[in-house]
Amino acid sequence: MSVTAAQISDSSVLKAIGDRRSIRYFDPDKKVEDWKVQAILQAGRLASCQGNINATEAIVVQKESCDLWDEIEECVSGFNVQIINQCSHLIFWLTNLNAWYGRANDGLSSLALVGALTKYHGWNYEFTMTQTMPRLMSFPTERTEILLRFESGQAVGNAVLAGTSLGLGNILLAFGRKPGGVEKAFGLAPNLKFTWAHAIGYPLEDPKAGGQRPRIKFEKLFHDGAYGMPLYPDPAVDDALREKGMLQEQAPLPGRMKELDDLAAKFSRDPGIVSWPAKEVERLIADEDWDFGPAIKARAKEVVAEGGLPDYPEEMRETFEKLMAEHGIDTAKYLS
Numbered sequence: 001m002s003v004t005a006a007q008i009s010d011s012s013v014l015k016a017i018g019d020r021r022s023i024r025y026f027d028p029d030k031k032v033e034d035w036k037v038q039a040i041l042q043a044g045r046l047a048s049c050q051g052n053i054n055a056t057e058a059i060v061v062q063k064e065s066c067d068l069w070d071e072i073e074e075c076v077s078g079f080n081v082q083i084i085n086q087c088s089h090l091i092f093w094l095t096n097l098n099a100w101y102g103r104a105n106d107g108l109s110s111l112a113l114v115g116a117l118t119k120y121h122g123w124n125y126e127f128t129m130t131q132t133m134p135r136l137m138s139f140p141t142e143r144t145e146i147l148l149r150f151e152s153g154q155a156v157g158n159a160v161l162a163g164t165s166l167g168l169g170n171i172l173l174a175f176g177r178k179p180g181g182v183e184k185a186f187g188l189a190p191n192l193k194f195t196w197a198h199a200i201g202y203p204l205e206d207p208k209a210g211g212q213r214p215r216i217k218f219e220k221l222f223h224d225g226a227y228g229m230p231l232y233p234d235p236a237v238d239d240a241l242r243e244k245g246m247l248q249e250q251a252p253l254p255g256r257m258k259e260l261d262d263l264a265a266k267f268s269r270d271p272g273i274v275s276w277p278a279k280e281v282e283r284l285i286a287d288e289d290w291d292f293g294p295a296i297k298a299r300a301k302e303v304v305a306e307g308g309l310p311d312y313p314e315e316m317r318e319t320f321e322k323l324m325a326e327h328g329i330d331t332a333k334y335l336s
């Protein structure tokens, strides 16, 4: 079934950003319409890309019609198996490194033709061909890969927001069980790099997924002029963004844990959430870096009061200490 513009609901980008959650429970009986898949892919295609080289491609797969499903399933990280089997479509986003080496010239030429590259900014054909292009094309593939995977991230970010604005659940999924396995299953040439797959479908959990997930405080992430100088958010701006649906009530919303247990019962899976040790929960909740609201603080208290929590794996402390110290991280904060 196709669609007309009148049938596509409007959602502002800010609202889609606010509505987005990683959805982990999909209705296995509800297929996403072809036109929505197309809109999601268009969102990826229209993302900004360096020199208009269009390095991001995708393979769209449905379990029912995919001959490679068993091979694909063997590659997905264990905690994602249920998700790929219940979602409607899987989109394997790929980064084509050859776009850099093969299409940079034509990409720039296309930008010149549409009036995006101008002499105003110093663009010059001869310089481009004798200096810029040879320099870019002689990048080692490792460098190109870093640059282009960032670009694919942009495309996927767009695609996820488009999916959200069309009322779909979206999640990115690691296929870490068999590194290189996805590329092998699809028979991809070495220039085609796979990073994450994108599952879409109709959420079986509430689309709010129990509320907006907590983040590190704004001023701990963003810096004003110099690194380490906190850039504070204006509370009035946040209020306006809240009104526009971008900032939403933080998780967990009332009833979330019961919803999860009901979903587990429906699919004969184990109920319950994963627990961290009481001391670890208390340390996290007291951490000034996190923007924790009242609901998660109350939940932490409840979890600690309920008890039955695991012990910290002391035998791992030395390993964690070593790994953090290797990166110059203050272990005292995390391993008190």
Ligand SMILES: Cc1cc2nc3c(=O)[nH]c(=O)nc-3n(C[C@H](O)[C@H](O)[C@H](O)COP(=O)(O)O)c2cc1C
Binding pocket: 020, 021, 022, 023, 024, 077, 079, 080, 171, 172, 173, 174, 175, 196, 213
């Ligand atoms: C690149 C990327 C890979 C991810 N991989 C997985 C994954 O393999 N499995 C999973 O359950 N969630 C995965 N997630 C979802 C994150 O865990 C999620 O973003 C986090 O729970 C925060 O929640 P939110 O996305 O709902 O805001 C991934 C997210 C990103 C951005």
